[in-house]
Amino acid sequence: xxxxxxxxxxxxxxxxxxxxxxxxxxxxxxxxxxxxxxxxxxxxxxxxxxxxxxxxxxxxxxxxxxxxxxxxxxxxxxxxxxxxxxxxxxxxxxxxxxxxxxxxxxxxxxxxxxxxxxxxxxxxxxxxxxxxxxxxxxxxxxxxxxxxxxxxxxxxxxxxxxxxxxxxxxxxxxxxxxxxxxxxxxxxxxxxxxxxxxxxxxxxxxxxxxxxxxxxxxxxxxxxxxxxxxxxxxxxxxxxxxxxxxxxxxxxxxxxxxxxxxxxxxxxxxxxxxxxxxxxxxxxxxxxxxxxxxxxxxxxxxxxxxxxxxxxxxxxxxxxxxxxxxxxxxxxxxxxxxxxxxxxxxxxxxxxxxxxxxxxxxxxxxxxxxxxxxxxxxxxxxxxxxxxxxxxxxxxxxxxxxxxxxxxxxxx
Amino acid sequence: xxxxxxxxxxxxxxxxxxxxxxxxxxxxxxxxxxxxxxxxxxxxxxxxxxxxxxxxxxxxxxxxxxxxxxxxxxxxxxxxxxxxxxxxxxxxxxxxxxxxxxxxxxxxxxxxxxxxxxxxxxxxxxxxxxxxxxxxxxxxxxxxxxxxxxxxxxxxxxxxxxxxxxxxxxxxxxxxxxxxxxxxxxxxxxxxxxxxxxxxxxxxxxxxxxxxxxxxxxxxxxxxxxxxxxxxxxxxxxxxxxxxxxxxxxxxxxxxxxxxxxxxxxxxxxxxxxxxxxxxxxxx
Numbered sequence: 001x002x003x004x005x006x007x008x009x010x011x012x013x014x015x016x017x018x019x020x021x022x023x024x025x026x027x028x029x030x031x032x033x034x035x036x037x038x039x040x041x042x043x044x045x046x047x048x049x050x051x052x053x054x055x056x057x058x059x060x061x062x063x064x065x066x067x068x069x070x071x072x073x074x075x076x077x078x079x080x081x082x083x084x085x086x087x088x089x090x091x092x093x094x095x096x097x098x099x100x101x102x103x104x105x106x107x108x109x110x111x112x113x114x115x116x117x118x119x120x121x122x123x124x125x126x127x128x129x130x131x132x133x134x135x136x137x138x139x140x141x142x143x144x145x146x147x148x149x150x151x152x153x154x155x156x157x158x159x160x161x162x163x164x165x166x167x168x169x170x171x172x173x174x175x176x177x178x179x180x181x182x183x184x185x186x187x188x189x190x191x192x193x194x195x196x197x198x199x200x201x202x203x204x205x206x207x208x209x210x211x212x213x214x215x216x217x218x219x220x221x222x223x224x225x226x227x228x229x230x231x232x233x234x235x236x237x238x239x240x241x242x243x244x245x246x247x248x249x250x251x252x253x254x255x256x257x258x259x260x261x262x263x264x265x266x267x268x269x270x271x272x273x274x275x276x277x278x279x280x281x282x283x284x285x286x287x288x289x290x291x292x293x294x295x296x297x298x299x300x301x302x303x304x305x306x307x308x309x310x311x312x313x314x315x316x317x318x319x320x321x322x323x324x325x326x327x328x329x330x331x332x333x334x335x336x337x338x339x340x341x342x343x344x345x346x347x348x349x350x351x352x353x354x355x356x357x358x359x360x361x362x363x364x365x366x367x368x369x370x371x372x373x374x375x376x377x378x379x380x381x382x383x384x385x386x387x388x389x390x391x392x393x394x395x396x397x398x399x400x401x402x403x404x405x406x407x408x409x410x411x412x
Numbered sequence: 413x414x415x416x417x418x419x420x421x422x423x424x425x426x427x428x429x430x431x432x433x434x435x436x437x438x439x440x441x442x443x444x445x446x447x448x449x450x451x452x453x454x455x456x457x458x459x460x461x462x463x464x465x466x467x468x469x470x471x472x473x474x475x476x477x478x479x480x481x482x483x484x485x486x487x488x489x490x491x492x493x494x495x496x497x498x499x500x501x502x503x504x505x506x507x508x509x510x511x512x513x514x515x516x517x518x519x520x521x522x523x524x525x526x527x528x529x530x531x532x533x534x535x536x537x538x539x540x541x542x543x544x545x546x547x548x549x550x551x552x553x554x555x556x557x558x559x560x561x562x563x564x565x566x567x568x569x570x571x572x573x574x575x576x577x578x579x580x581x582x583x584x585x586x587x588x589x590x591x592x593x594x595x596x597x598x599x600x601x602x603x604x605x606x607x608x609x610x611x612x613x614x615x616x617x618x619x620x621x622x623x624x625x626x627x628x629x630x631x632x633x634x635x636x637x638x639x640x641x642x643x644x645x646x647x648x649x650x651x652x653x654x655x656x657x658x659x660x661x662x663x664x665x666x667x668x669x670x671x672x673x674x675x676x677x678x679x680x681x682x683x684x685x686x687x688x689x690x691x692x693x694x695x696x
Contacts, residue, residue, distance in 0.1 A: 293463065296594065302462035305477045346579055352587030359595065371592050375599035382603060386611045389553075392538035393619065401620035404641075 029079040035071045038085060046088050059133045095126045105205035113209070122163045129153055145204075148187060150197040151178060177265035194230070201226055218263070221247060223256040237318040240327075255280060260317070271306040274313070281311040291356040314338050314355065431639060431650075432661040434632045437501065442629050444494045445561075446679050451487035453605050453686050455480040460598050461693040470689075488572055495565045518548040518649060521559070527552040548645040553615050564604045571597040602690070609687035613680055625680065630672025631664035 038044055039054040046052055059065040064074075072079040077091040096103035106112055106126070114123035129145060136143035144153045157163040159175040178184040178198075186195035201218055208216035217226045224247065228235025238244045243254040260273070260280050267273060278301060282289030292298040292311075300308040314330055321328040329338045336351040343350065358364050359372035434442075455474055458467035474480045505511045513519045529545070531552045536542035550558075571593045574581045578590060617625040628634045636656075640647045650656045 294595075296459070299459040299462035300477045303458060303468040303471045303477060305471075307478070343579070347582055349585070349587045350578065350582035353590045354588050357588070357591040365588060365591065368588075368591050368595060371595055372599075375596065375603075379599065379603050382607065386607070389535070390611060390614050392535060393614075396538045396540075397620040401623070404621070 027080060027082045029070075029072045030081075030084070032070050034084075035078075054133050062131075062133060062135050063137045064135060065133075099126075102205045105203075108215075109203075109205060109207045110209045110213075111207060122157070124157060128157070147193055147197055148191065150199055151175075151184070151187070154198045174264045177262075181264060181266040183266055196230065200230075218258070220252055220256055221250075223258050227257045234318050241318060241320045242322055242325075243320060253284065255284075274306045274310045275301060275304065277311050281315075287358075288356055291358045294357065294359070295355055297355065309342060309355075313342070428660070428663045429636045430633045430661050430663050431636050431656070431659045432633050433628050436632070437497075439629060439632050441494050441498055443675065444490060446675075448487045448491035448494060449604075449608065450679060450682055452484060452491065452601075453683075455484040455487065456601055457605065457686060457690060460602060461690065464689075464693050466689050467693075485576060488569070488576070491565070492569055495569065518645065519550075521550055521555055523552070523555055523559075527555060546645040546648075547643045548649065549643065551643075557612055557615070560604070560607060564600060568597055568600045568604060571600070605683075606687055606690060609683035609690075613683060617676070617680060625673065625676045627664070627669060627672050627676065630676060631668055633661045633664050636660075 036054065036056055039052055040056055042051070042053045044052045074093045074095075075090060076094075076097070078086055094103075103126070111123040111125070114121045115125065131144055136146075138145045138147070140146060141148075143149060155175045179188065183196050186192040187197055202210075203217050206215075208219070210216040210218040210220075213219060214221070216222065224235055224238055224244065228238075238257075239248070246254045247256065260277055261267075278289060278292075289298075293302060297308045297310070301310055316329045319327065319329070321331070323331050325331060326333055328334065336346075336348055339346055339351045339353075354365065354368075357368055359368055362369040454470065458471040458480065459477075461467045471477055471480055474483060502514070505514055514521070516522055516524075526548075530547060533542055533545035534552075537544045574585070574593045575590070575597060582590075616622065616629075636647075639650070650659070
């Protein structure tokens with residue numbers, strides 16, 4: 001060992017002097033075939049037993065192989081290595097050399113953030129989504145990042161509780177929810193390229209935390225714009241509505257698309273949505289939900305039947321305006337037409353029915369308030385009187401029964 | 413309320429010790445009223461307590477809210493028919509038979525000052541401060557039951573008919589009257605069901621003297637002893653007028669008695685089930 005070290009030192013001293021005088025040509029980087037002389041062997045392994053095999057055909061078919069990229073274009077530290085077999089410890093491949101903007105975006109993502117927190121993090125890097133030697137262009141139907149394949153790629157981690165805590169659990173069951181959603185069905189069953197996959201809403205490289213990062217495409221205030229990138233007419237209607245106006249003013253309490261349609265389980269099934277909407281609207285408009293429950297509409301829907309008017313049937317889903325606004329579906333101008341959607345042929349008087357009548361609100365309807373009071377007095381009066389009457393009668397009746405029975409027994 | 417059987421009794425029948433109180437017409441109307449009332453309760457009450465799990469379940473048992481609404485209207489028609497048949501009979505007795513005794517007097521349902529006196533006397537008897545009042549053919553609580561149903565027919569039936577044909581009525585009435593109508597219909601229904609299933613059941617059937625039930629409404633006859641004991645004023649009147657022989661009846665047919673017990677017990681149990689659910693919903 002010492003002999004060999006001495007030899008290397010001697011060789012260095014011998015070659016060092018002319019190096020300083022005139023820069024010699026750098027060592028010729030190894031060609032792909034040089035690398036494959038070892039890496040094409042399917043049985044070749046590292047010291048720890050892991051395979052170092054690279055399939056020549058797979059690489060050749062990949063976007064990089066097809067473009068004629070060489071191994072050392074990515075494994076740049078090997079371009080200057082002359083000592084082969086090279087060390088097992090190589091510098092990590094830096095995709096940013098060629099894909100600078102994408103890597104820049106990645107560094108703003110929740111994936112990069114998790115990696116930054118802990119070395120042990122399993123958060124995705126370039127290769128987790130794109131692959132390694134087998135990277136295919138997204139246009140390719142077999143690519144992991146192809147429009148139709150992306151959900152499967154994301155779900156490799158996001159449906160795996162070992163990688164993403166809570167993923168696939170009952171509370172955060174995004175995979176199944178998306179799969180059954182109208183977007184999931186359109187994408188996976190109908191093969192619609194206009195159907196969104198994960199990246200359309202969350203972004204591809206700059207996937208930000210929707211709860212904390214205001215720049216996230218699905219941060220609360222950004223949701224309408226993101227959905228509106230496809231549903232543009234709905235976005236126009238929503239933006240003009242009282243909710244859209246308030247959102248623009250910074251009111252974070254107003255409903256955005258996902259509050260009613262949910263984030264992943266987006267459904268077209270009206271019978272489901274029409275009942276869910278009651279809790280959604282009722283979360284803020286509590287008193288209106290309460291008065292609605294006093295009406296036939298509210299009673300029937302409370303029992304789980306959806307064939308009656310719920311919030312959006314009268315107020316519309318997206319074009320909600322204050323009742324005083326001429327555009328409002330429940331304002332004086334449009335109210336009758338709104339009632340006639342379900343009650344065809346009814347007249348103006350019919351539309352004077354108050355679907356949110358409040359028996360406690362004397363100002364809203366004096367007649368209803370007075371009737372309610374009368375009914376309460378009547379009920380309380382009748383039951384108080386006969387309640388006392390019955391309670392007093394009972395013990396006397398017991399005694400009367402005993403007397404008759406005793407008399408009968410005496411006769412017998 | 414009812415006419416005594418016109419059939420002339422035999423001396424043997426009088427010797428049985430039974431007399432007729434209700435004839436077939438009134439007994440049939442009572443059965444029809446029971447059936448339609450229970451039907452209306454089962455199809456209507458779920459709406460009043462729609463946020464309770466039992467309401468949704470009950471509504472599904474009867475076939476969903478649309479089926480419940482359909483059945484409710486069928487039962488409503490039956491009940492209005494019952495009411496109509498009763499009114500027709502009253503009119504016949506007043507204008508046909510010129511039986512003005514049903515308008516005023518001891519055989520009438522119309523309340524009299526004696527009823528108030530008897531109410532006070534009855535309460536005094538409850539607390540052991542007086543003798544039991546000498547009741548006649550209809551006691552004050554029976555009259556209350558009768559007029560409560562009469563009033564209920566008008567109020568619940570009337571409001572129900574408005575709600576049944578809203579398009580028609582909206583031409584004649586302002587739309588916000590439907591709010592009042594719906595409120596009245598529901599509150600009156602609550603009053604009627606809870607009253608019948610508690611107070612009427614107690615007064616008529618469940619109180620210890622009658623327990624488990626008074627079968628007179630099914631058989632039409634009751635022991636003469638019972639009249640003498642519970643309705644001494646009626647007994648004295650019948651004796652004075654020589655009417656006893658005319659209303660004497662054979663003892664109830666055991667088959668009819670059995671059938672009446674089954675029907676009555678079923679109705680009472682169904683009513684108690686509903687009133688339990690109602691009180692549970694109201695009080696919890």
